[in-house]
Amino acid sequence: MRDLVIIGGGPAGMSAAIAAYENGITDVLILERDENLGGILQQCIHNGFGLHKFGEELTGPEYAWRYEEKVRALGIECKLNTMVLDVSNDKVITATNAQDGIFQIQAKAVILAMGCRERSKGALNIAGSRPAGIYSAGTAQKFVNMKGYLPGKNVVILGSGDIGLIMARRMTLEGAKVHAVCELMPYSGGLARNIEQCLNDFNIPLKLSHTIVKIHGKDRVEGVTIAKVDERRKPIAESEEYIPCDTILFSVGLIPENELSKSAKVDLSAITNGAVVDQDRQTSVEGIFSCGNVLHVHDLVDYVSEEAEIAGKAAVEYINGNKDKNILIPIKTDGKVRYTVPQTITKEKDVAVYFRVSDIYKNVKVNVSDGNEVLFSKKRVKVAPGEMESVTLKKEVFAKAKELYFSLEEM
Amino acid sequence: MERKLTCIICPLGCELTVQTEGKNVVDVKGNTCPRGKVYAENECTNPQRTITSTVRCSDGGLVSVKTDKPIPKEKMLECMAVINETVAELPISIGDVIVDDVFGSKIVATQNKA
């Protein structure tokens, strides 16, 4: 029997482990499938991490090291190269590695911190065969930053998520020519700073409302046909344009990796593709918590760390026997607010609610009501789907509410 | 002259409107914090960027690196050329200086390598 088992040794897992340890539970085990801690940050060699958390700009490996150093200093046990096969609903973890073979651990509490993966291009229906030279942006990032291998010389990127933007700059610096970044939507899902410093700095055109309609080439990519799309996102035939290239990168979004959450029978949200959680990041299964990108995709790792601290502390409370949920307030949204995390409030304490919107809105009020009366309201000059928002609600605000309703009011 | 910029100092990415007279910045609007004003002034007079990349190690592997200070923006590709002809001796600790002086900045390791 272990007190706390954490699945995943990326930024979420490490931060949760440290928070639990520092709050009094020292019997913590991290299970990580890679040979190193750090998760995806290991390949994110660019800077921009840690401004919020550490007040300075760090690269991914540096940010990860801040946590790994602490995990080591505290002597928190980590099993690397360890693949978790199953998590049961009564918190039995089945895992495997070369030393221990297949083994099982009963835990008092489990924190799911498996992170996310890239949406696969297979989900996109593009005409043409599937020649060599097509990669997800994250795979290309791994090739370039960890193996030292440039996947191609002439590149077109579909999707303007942050990894795609970062890779446009990275491949340009390594000598490739990035001909265009095509984005299906009329706005980019990436951060404004990345459009500026990754595309504009190198005169890489960002083609909004554009998509790839055909991939040319049999053995190797020879080019793409791109086209503008109309309001219903259907390609406009007259706008077709051919771009010769040898490489296509897809950066079409991230999706939480929740196979293990499913095996634990945790309720999942159809919107976030992650678990439904309360303010403690506790899932529908008592004693199983979820945090980081496996819960919902974050744009800043700083917020991943923060969320994981919440889960780590709450797991300690849970193990120490503080299990009472004195209230149950579901949080609903109007669609303009696409989702919130947490989705329920089960304790009468101040709570930070994170949310994303479904489109770009200017000059809006974020309203939190109990269905009848607005309890809290906050003005925002601009909100965008790519940028996570948050409001902090004092416990007095929702004390009497049966449910909370998040909506946007255009002014 | 009026110039539109996106501040790249933090993830908020404020849209800045800059008024310039010749080479001088006379007014900055749209910045949420003072760092945005400094960024706008630098961007109009001496734009600078931090470079992050990888350096080949003596064992054939890679170590991630960065410039410890931003370098002039127009020197980015020259800086990359220096990075790409460098071979770093192992072991390497985070913060170790890999190249001493590249356009006034040092290339430092951002990773440990045994």
Ligand code: SF4
């Ligand atoms: S002006 Fe300040 S808040 Fe706005 S992007 Fe720049 S650093 Fe961030």
